[in-house]
Amino acid sequence: MNAEAVIQVAGVTYDYPGLRALSDVGFAVEAGSIVAMVGANGAGKSTLLRCMAALDRPLAGEIRIAGQDVFEDSRAAHRRLGYLPDFFGLYDELTVRQCLAFRAAALGVEGEAQAGAVETAARRLRIDDRMGARAGTLSRGLRQRLAIAQAIIHEPEVLLLDEPASGLDPEARIGLAAVLRALRDSGMTLVVSSHILAELEDYSSHLLILEAGRLVEYRALDGAAAPRASGRTTLRLVMAEPVEDLAGRLAAVAGLSRIEGEGRIAQAEVPADPAAQHGILKAILAAGLPLAEFAPLRGSLQDAYIARLQTERRAMQGDSS
Amino acid sequence: MTFNPEFRRNLWIELRLHRLIAMPAIVALVAALLISLDSSLGILRSSALAAFYGVVFLWGGRCAASAIAGEVNGRTWELQRMTALGAWSMAWGKLFGCTAFIWYGGLMILALFGYASVARREMPLEGALYFAGMEIAAGILVQAVALSISLILLSKKPRSETLPVTFSQLIGLAAVLVMAWRPEFGLVLVPRWEAFGAASWYGFAIQLHHFAFASVAVFAAWAVFGVYRLMRAELQFEGAPWGWPLFTLFVIAYLFGFLKGGEMFGVKSGLVVGFFVALAAAYISVFADHNGPLRYRAIFAALEAGRPRLALRRLPRWLPSVLLLAIFAGGAMTAADFDLFALGPLQLRVLEPEIGRLSRLWVAAAVLFALRDIGFVLLLNAWGHRRPDLTAFVYLVVLYGPAVWLLQLVAPQFAGLLVALPVQISALSPVSAAVQAAILFFLLLQAWRRPQAPGLDRKA
Numbered sequence: 001m002n003a004e005a006v007i008q009v010a011g012v013t014y015d016y017p018g019l020r021a022l023s024d025v026g027f028a029v030e031a032g033s034i035v036a037m038v039g040a041n042g043a044g045k046s047t048l049l050r051c052m053a054a055l056d057r058p059l060a061g062e063i064r065i066a067g068q069d070v071f072e073d074s075r076a077a078h079r080r081l082g083y084l085p086d087f088f089g090l091y092d093e094l095t096v097r098q099c100l101a102f103r104a105a106a107l108g109v110e111g112e113a114q115a116g117a118v119e120t121a122a123r124r125l126r127i128d129d130r131m132g133a134r135a136g137t138l139s140r141g142l143r144q145r146l147a148i149a150q151a152i153i154h155e156p157e158v159l160l161l162d163e164p165a166s167g168l169d170p171e172a173r174i175g176l177a178a179v180l181r182a183l184r185d186s187g188m189t190l191v192v193s194s195h196i197l198a199e200l201e202d203y204s205s206h207l208l209i210l211e212a213g214r215l216v217e218y219r220a221l222d223g224a225a226a227p228r229a230s231g232r233t234t235l236r237l238v239m240a241e242p243v244e245d246l247a248g249r250l251a252a253v254a255g256l257s258r259i260e261g262e263g264r265i266a267q268a269e270v271p272a273d274p275a276a277q278h279g280i281l282k283a284i285l286a287a288g289l290p291l292a293e294f295a296p297l298r299g300s301l302q303d304a305y306i307a308r309l310q311t312e313r314r315a316m317q318g319d320s321s
Numbered sequence: 322m323t324f325n326p327e328f329r330r331n332l333w334i335e336l337r338l339h340r341l342i343a344m345p346a347i348v349a350l351v352a353a354l355l356i357s358l359d360s361s362l363g364i365l366r367s368s369a370l371a372a373f374y375g376v377v378f379l380w381g382g383r384c385a386a387s388a389i390a391g392e393v394n395g396r397t398w399e400l401q402r403m404t405a406l407g408a409w410s411m412a413w414g415k416l417f418g419c420t421a422f423i424w425y426g427g428l429m430i431l432a433l434f435g436y437a438s439v440a441r442r443e444m445p446l447e448g449a450l451y452f453a454g455m456e457i458a459a460g461i462l463v464q465a466v467a468l469s470i471s472l473i474l475l476s477k478k479p480r481s482e483t484l485p486v487t488f489s490q491l492i493g494l495a496a497v498l499v500m501a502w503r504p505e506f507g508l509v510l511v512p513r514w515e516a517f518g519a520a521s522w523y524g525f526a527i528q529l530h531h532f533a534f535a536s537v538a539v540f541a542a543w544a545v546f547g548v549y550r551l552m553r554a555e556l557q558f559e560g561a562p563w564g565w566p567l568f569t570l571f572v573i574a575y576l577f578g579f580l581k582g583g584e585m586f587g588v589k590s591g592l593v594v595g596f597f598v599a600l601a602a603a604y605i606s607v608f609a610d611h612n613g614p615l616r617y618r619a620i621f622a623a624l625e626a627g628r629p630r631l632a633l634r635r636l637p638r639w640l641p642s643v644l645l646l647a648i649f650a651g652g653a654m655t656a657a658d659f660d661l662f663a664l665g666p667l668q669l670r671v672l673e674p675e676i677g678r679l680s681r682l683w684v685a686a687a688v689l690f691a692l693r694d695i696g697f698v699l700l701l702n703a704w705g706h707r708r709p710d711l712t713a714f715v716y717l718v719v720l721y722g723p724a725v726w727l728l729q730l731v732a733p734q735f736a737g738l739l740v741a742l743p744v745q746i747s748a749l750s751p752v753s754a755a756v757q758a759a760i761l762f763f764l765l766l767q768a769w770r771r772p773q774a775p776g777l778d779r780k781a
Contacts, residue, residue: 015615017705054557055402056479059615059622074557075405089400093334102333105326106404150400 006031006189007052007158012061014047020213021047022058027208027218029191031157034184036204036221037193038305043210045193046086049160052191053083066157079108082151086163088143092136096127096146099135100153107154121149125179141172148179152188159183161192165199177202197302209308216312221304232257232269235277237284238293239264253287255280325410327401331418336425344426352433366437370512373430377460378494381423385464386489388419389471393484398475408553416548420464431456444514451530452512458538459497459510465544467493472551476611477710496544500537522578536575543568559634566641569602573649592652596684599646600691607639607695608710612702617769639695650688654681680743682750687741689754696761703768 005028014022022044029035039045050056052063054074063070070077090099100118109117122128125145130138135146144164152159161180165173181203184190191208194200209217242263243249250259250266255276258269270277277294284291355365392398401411417424435449444452470489475481501510519526520533527535550564573595580590616635623632694717701709721740728736729745737745738753 015618017613017615053403055399057557057619059619060626071557075407078403079405083400083403085396085399087396089397091330091334091395091397094330098330098333102326102330103400103404105324105329106401106406108405 005029006066007191008062008064009048009052010062012048012051012058012063014044014051014056014058014213022051023213025061025210025213025215027215029189029206031189032184032187033205034180034190034192034203035206035208036197036200037191037208037210038195038197038200039193039210041195044213045195045210046162047213048210049083049162049191049193053081053160054078055083079154080156081158081160082154082156084147084151084159084161084164086166088147090135090143090147090150092134095132095134096122096138097131099146100149103150104153109154117153117155121153124152124182125149126175140167141169141175144168144172144176145179152183157187157189159188159190161190163194164192165194165196173199197305201302207304209305209312211309211312217308233272233296234258234267235270236293236295237261237266237268237291240290240292243289249287249289250284253280253283255283325406325414325418326404327406327411327414328418329414331414332421335419335422340422341425344422345429348426348429348433362437362441366434366441366443369430369434369437373427373434373456374510376423376430377427377456378463378497379490381420381427381460382463382467382490382493383486384420384423385416385493386467386471386486388415388468389475390484390486390489391419393475393481396482402556406556408556408558409549411556412545412549412552415552416461416465416468416545424460427460428457438512444512448512448514448530451534452514455534455537458534458541459500462500462537462541462544463493463497465493465541465548466496469544469547469551472548472555473609476551476554479611496540500540543571559631561633562636562638562641565602565606565638566645569599569642569645572602573598589656592649592656595649596646596653599642599649600687603639603642603646603691603695606637606642607698608714610637610639612637612699612709614703614705614769614771617703621769643692643695646688646691650684653684680746682748683741683743683746686737686746686750686754689751689758690741693754693758693761696758696765700761700765700768703765 007027007029009028010026012022012025013020025044025048037045037048047056051058051061052065052070054063054070054077057071065077066080068077068080070081091102094102097118100121101114104114104117104121119128122131125148127142127145127149130142135143138146148161148164151161164180165176168176177199180190180192184203184205192200192204204221207217207219207221208215237250239246246262246264246266247259250256250261250268255270256268260267270280281291281294284294351368352365355368356362358364389398392401404411406414431453435453438444438449438452439446467489470492471484471486474484474489478484497510514530518529520529521527522532547564547568553560573591576594576598577587577591580587580594616637620632620635623629623635694713697716698710698713701713706712725736725740725742728739729742733745736742737747737750741750741754
């Protein structure tokens with residue numbers, strides 16, 4: 001196991017009656033990361049998060065949060081991690097202040113520190129103006145913020161969120177992204193599961209893909225599509241105005257290959273070498289094309305997910321045939 | 322020292338200002354009405370007693386059962402399991418927190434009953450205080466058993482989104498009725514202060530009021546201990562299952578105290594009583610356990626990984642219960658040809674004189690048939706039957722009831738091959754039971770070791 005990782009998962013296998021929900025899953029998460037855990041419905045995301053939160057014990061494997069084996073002393077682990085399930089789990093009869101005070105006390109924040117923790121969490125989630133309101137009277141967006149405030153009230157090192165944006169309106173989703181970034185900036189490590197990839201794209205630093213209970217990919221997301229083994233990369237070319245037979249005219253430029261596009265926008269493969277790219281740029285301008293943008297094609301999270309999933313499924317079909 | 326957060330949360334919900342005002346107002350209003358109807362306080366006394374049972378036993382038992390069911394149904398229980406609270410804090414915080422309002426009203430009503438009893442000279446102040454103590458203990462017993470049953474139901478359906486309440490409530494009520502198993506123990510429910518004489522326990526003559534009070538209090542303490550042990554398991558504190566066998570031994574020791582004599586004759590009687598109690602405890606434990614195949618697969622996985630202590634912590638309760646049964650069965654076989662009527666105060670009144678003797682064959686057959694029945698319950702669980710325990714229970718009731726009755730009519734010589742009947746017991750009975758148990762456990766091992774298909778998980 002990686003000694004410097006704040007989350008260490010090794011060989012986790014989890015069964016439901018008649019089926020294997022997680023199969024030998026292992027990965028390590030560095031501090032300060034935001035991991036986007038993606039996968040189809042039923043891929044094992046919630047199960048893995050529940051195991052990491054020490055709510056369900058796997059058949060085999062080990063999970064450590066900040067070096068603590070979560071199953072050896074689950075109470076101690078709970079002091080170091082926060083968990084937001086895909087439902088909010090609020091006591092509707094309690095006020096916002098009571099919800100936060102209860103949660104703080106139950107997570108070991110005691111005495112004078114408790115009042116401070118309540119105020120801080122409420123301020124961070126911008127619900128400090130609703131402290132006297134009953135949880136049951138809040139809107140869905142506010143209930144979600146209260147639930148996150150409860151999950152972080154003890155300043156955990158790790159925060160696990162299961163489908164946090166589910167059921168939120170667009171404005172609340174944008175607010176959620178800002179909240180998660182702020183939590184990351186304050187030093188927390190976050191694991192966020194979702195099958196709505198667009199919402200993860202803004203703030204995730206790592207991608208973790210689960211498929212049928214198996215970890216098929218775990219890697220850092222740097223935004224740009226990585227150069228392929230061939231030493232070539234893909235660029236996006238945007239013209240100032242539509243160009244007739246854009247793909248044909250670009251094909252005449254030396255160094256461009258795999259050209260697709262029409263009208264104003266095209267994409268093409270070029271050598272990864274910056275000097276070669278400079279030469280190609282001059283050649284396009286010399287060919288009289290009204291080039292306005294010449295930049296690496298940013299692979300979206302969704303593209304990365306779909307591409308990896310297709311590769312994985314082809315491999316599985318190959319194995320089975 | 323920090324106030325128990327779970328208890329405080331319950332107080333926030335239960336003891337709202339309007340409830341704190343409404344309860345005494347209503348109690349005072351009703352009391353005034355009853356006094357106006359009967360100035361001798363007779364109606365007040367009987368009504369207060371009935372109201373106490375209604376509020377503390379019926380309503381309180383329901384509240385205690387709802388303490389977990391409400392959280393499961395409201396989807397707050399998962400977050401409760403995520404707290405850093407210990408099992409004891411969670412157990413007493415829930416048990417006494419969710420019933421705080423019940424006790425607030427119940428104690429007022431009990432005070433009214435005591436006042437009316439003393440004023441009417443039906444019992445002295447000492448009697449009223451004893452009775453109050455006994456009823457409070459009985460109330461805790463009802464509520465703790467109801468909460469325990471809720472926790473057991475939850476452990477049997479770990480990711481359930483709904484949990485029934487009425488069943489737990491009814492078992493809680495049954496617990497206090499069991500406490501009144503002897504006619505003179507009826508004072509647990511019907512307060513009287515006349516001279517009852519003494520209970521004879523381990524040869525000591527103990528004033529019956531004292532003994533009944535102590536008995537109820539001790540069993541209530543066991544029920545609270547049960548809540549604590551079950552809460553430990555629910556909060557992922559794994560530990561070897563020694564709580565249930567310990568309680569079984571306590572019940573044996575408690576009942577043994579009633580046997581007359583207490584000398585060598587008493588030891589044999591004790592072994593026989595122990596055998597019957599352990600037999601009942603084994604059946605109860607298998608129905609109370611979570612017996613899904615994954616539990617047993619996890620035990621095998623821990624053993625295969627060379628972690629015997631982890632395997633021990635994952636053991637089901639029925640296993641040590643069966644071990645205890647085997648030990649007491651061995652002891653009971655030394656008391657072969659024991660006259661069951663010699664059990665005196667504990668004698669099994671339903672037995673006919675000709676079957677009132679315990680034989681070695683019968684003891685052996687009873688243990689092996691119990692193993693067969695346990696294997697049957699586990700097998701239905703392992704096969705993923707929809708309601709395995711209820712189905713197994715119904716099948717066993719049919720087997721031990723109508724099926725055996727019919728068999729005795731048409732082919733009585735075969736009845737002893739299916740169940741441990743004292744009259745039809747033969748040398749073939751234990752053999753038949755052992756073969757049946759072996760077949761069931763063989764099938765069970767196959768089912769537990771069946772490989773898992775990779776696939777989609779269910780949403781939490």
